[in-house]
Amino acid sequence: MALLVSETPWEQGGDERRAIARRLKIGVDGVSDYVLVRKSLDARHRKQRWLAVYRVEVRDEAGLLARNLHGVRPWTERDAARYTFDVDEPVRRGPPALPPIVVGMGPAGMFAALWLAESGAEPIVLERGGPVDERVTAVNAWWRRQVDLDPEHNLVFGEGGAGTFSDGKIYTRRRDGELGYVFRKLVQFGADESVLKEAWAHLGTDRIRQILPPLRERLAQLGAQVRFRARVTGLLVEDGRCLGVRLEDGEEIRGSSVIIATGHSARDAVQMLVDAGASAEPRGIAIGARVEHPQTLIDQATYGGERGPLPAASYRLAHNPSEGLAARSFCMCPGGVVVPANNHPERVVVNGMSFAARRAFWANSAIIVEVPASMYGADDPMAGFRWQDAIERRAFELGDRDYRAPAQRVVDLIDGRAGGELPRSSYPLGLTSTDLREVLPEAVIAGMLGALAAFDRKMSGFAGPDALLIAPETRTTSPVRFHRDEMGQSTSLRGLYPVGEGAGYAGGIVSSALDGLRTARALTH
Ligand SMILES: Cc1cc2nc3c(=O)[nH]c(=O)nc-3n(C[C@H](O)[C@H](O)[C@H](O)COP(=O)(O)OP(=O)(O)OC[C@H]3O[C@@H](n4cnc5c(N)ncnc54)[C@H](O)[C@@H]3O)c2cc1C
Incomplete structure (x- = not known):
């Protein structure tokens, strides 16, 4: 038998057994065994501290449970799935x-x-x-x-x-066997084991x-054929069934x-x-702009001072007004950079990225507004894409037609001032000072303004003179959903599995x- 012990103060290099004993109010000898299963930074108070969850074995479990300590209870099977990422490995067949x-x-295809x-x-x-190494070279060359x-x-x-x-954020609320497969594989191919224990x-x-390269090698070892520069341009369909694909050069490939x-x-x-x-x-989709601040501003607002050894501070904010569209921060990248994320020529769309150390000077996140499908006159599955595309094309025109991104300081957007001076930014292709009302629909601007004011009340300086908006962030979600059955198969085209x-x-x-994993599992059962 074991116990789940949460809310235990944790320190880098500290004596964990002693910390658990103190938390349980027992002698150090009373703790027979323990495993750290999760740790997270407690941001609820001005003085930040790490809190850990442990699986603990004690000498006198019945006596301890009888004391009904808050956050201490028997370890369950659900906890095992939630915290220890038990892996459900596939059965190998011919x-x-x-x-x-x-x-x-x-991620879905891989x-x-x-x-x-x-x-x-x-x-x-x-x-x-x-392949990834060629991609890195190509992206860097484009940015230069x-x-x-x-x-x-x-x-x-x-x-x-x-x-x-x-940014490679890989947290999710879900903790089950399938998630265990994803996390254990990430670790198998080189992610640090700590990802299994970090809450964020x-x-x-x-x-x-x-x-990526070891994952690709593993696929090849197992007999998979990985083909790059192989664009699928058509499906082979007969009698309502998808039998394979056609590549750009006309090659046809049939599959089960x-x-x-x-x-x-x-x-x-x-x-x-x-x-x-x-x-x-x-x-419906969510669109808006990236807001960029100096990371020190976010650290100061979160930690009340310099961050010292603590991680670059992060935030997650939401604003649900009684009237108008709801807005939230999304994909926050502490110590990160804003990047051009377009694949189509003559379009501008931005997103955020960071390195593992999160040491860049800036912090950024998207401030996005939830837009119902009715707002873009959703009459067919491609309507949302056309709407996104028009915004991205307008941003390209306003960004001097050379992939500069339209940008405006938050204070200028609030005051309705166009053409103001811009602060330094991480965006690699340069910015053009623009009134963002020319880029984004008025309802989206209104939603962003309401959210920025609300976020500024929570984090001092959020909407201050150092805050810069870079637009547009249009690709946070897909504006289409394919109809599938419980196996993940298209309801109208058998043999096709959109994931x-x-x-x-x-x-x-x-x-x-x-999602990709679940469909693959359904196919192998
Ligand atoms: C800059 C940036 C930062 C992000 N940060 C995070 C983050 O920190 N955390 C997070 O959870 N999510 C993040 N996301 C979102 C996340 O990357 C996506 O949700 C995720 O990659 C979607 O996975 P997918 O496999 O469905 O599609 P994709 O990752 O889009 O992969 C689709 C693949 O299909 C290929 N393809 C497309 N068409 C064809 C075709 N016709 N023939 C052959 N191949 C084709 C593409 O080349 C591509 O490789 C970020 C996205 C961006 C752009």
């Missing part, structure tokens, strides 16, 4: 007569492919972009303006998908780039099933599914990975 096809090597490969299914994995944007191989397309150049785990773009994990930036892939008869509906963010069932690295 390869099927025809291999499954996985299109896209973002985890679907990994499960299939580990089950012995020898999938064919098709990715329109290139040495080459043009490559629409097939960029910040969102290529090995690792949109998650490669990200993140990898950073540098770590993600290191994890086709998993489409092409993300929400591949609008051509979404159109391809719709044209082939995959049933889908438009859905991940582009299918409208995920909104981040881990949720996309889980």
Whole structure:
């Protein structure tokens, strides 16, 4: 038997057994064994401290439980699933007569492919972009303006998908066997074991780039064929069934099933599914702009002073007004940079990225407003994409047609002042001082203004003179959702399995990975 002991103060290099004994108000000898299962920074008070959750064995468990200490209770099977990431490994079988096809090597496609490969299914994995090392070179060269944007191989397309150049936040509220598979695999391919214990785990773009090549090697070892620069442009459909795919050069590949994990930036892939008869509906999205502050401002507002050894401070804020659209901060990147995240030429769209150490001078997050599908006149599944695209195109025009991003200081947006001077920013392609009312719809601006004022009341300086808005952030969620059955199969096109963010069932690295994994598991049962 064991106990779950939460809210135990934790210190780097501290005597954990003594801390647990103090927490349980027993002698150190009374603690027979313990395992740290989760730790998080307690940001509820001005004086920050780490709090840990332990699985603890004590000599006198019955006596201890009889004292009814707050946050101390018997360890359950649910806790084991929630905290120790028990892994459900696939059963290995012989390869099927025809291999499954996985299109896209973002988190959804990679985890679907990994499960299939580990089950012995020898999938064919098709990715329109290139391997990660070539991608890093291409993206850096574009940011230095040495080459043009490559629409097939960029910040969102290529090995690792949109998650490669990200902050790599990998936390989620879910804790179950499937999540265990994702986390254990991340660790197997090079993530630090601490991600299993951190409540707010993140990898950073540098770590993600290191994890991808061993994952790809593992796929190859298991008999999967990984093909880069292989853009799928058509589906082979007969009698309402998807039998395979057609590549850009006309090559046709037949498979036992086709998993489409092409993300929400591949609008051509979404159109391809719709044209082939995959049933889908438009859905609401959230759009806005990135707000950038000096990280010291966020540290000061959170810690009440310099952060010292504490991590770069983070925030999660929401504003739900009684009238108007709700808004929230999204994808906060402490010690990170704002990046151009467009794959389409002549479009501007921004996002945030950071390295594992999170040591950049700036902090950024998206301030996004929830927009119902009715706002963009949702009459067909592509309506939301057209609406996003018009905003991104306008931003390109306003950004001098050379990929500068439109930007405005928060105080200038509040005061309705256009053309003001801009502070220094992390954005690599430069900014153009612009009235953001020209970029974003008025209802979105109104939602952002309400949220900025509310956030400023919670964090002093949030809407102050050092706060800069860089626009537009249009790709936080997919504006379409494909209809699927309980296996993840399209309800109108048998043999087709749309998964991940582009299918409208995920909104981040881990949720996309889980969605791809679930479909792969359904296919191997
Ligand atoms: C800059 C940035 C930062 C982010 N930060 C975070 C974060 O910190 N935490 C988090 O949880 N999420 C973050 N996200 C979101 C996260 O990256 C996505 O939710 C996730 O990557 C979606 O996974 P996916 O596999 O569904 O699609 P994607 O990652 O978009 O992958 C789709 C893949 O399919 C390929 N593809 C597309 N069309 C075709 C085709 N026709 N043929 C062949 N291949 C094709 C693409 O090249 C791509 O590699 C961030 C996103 C960006 C852009």
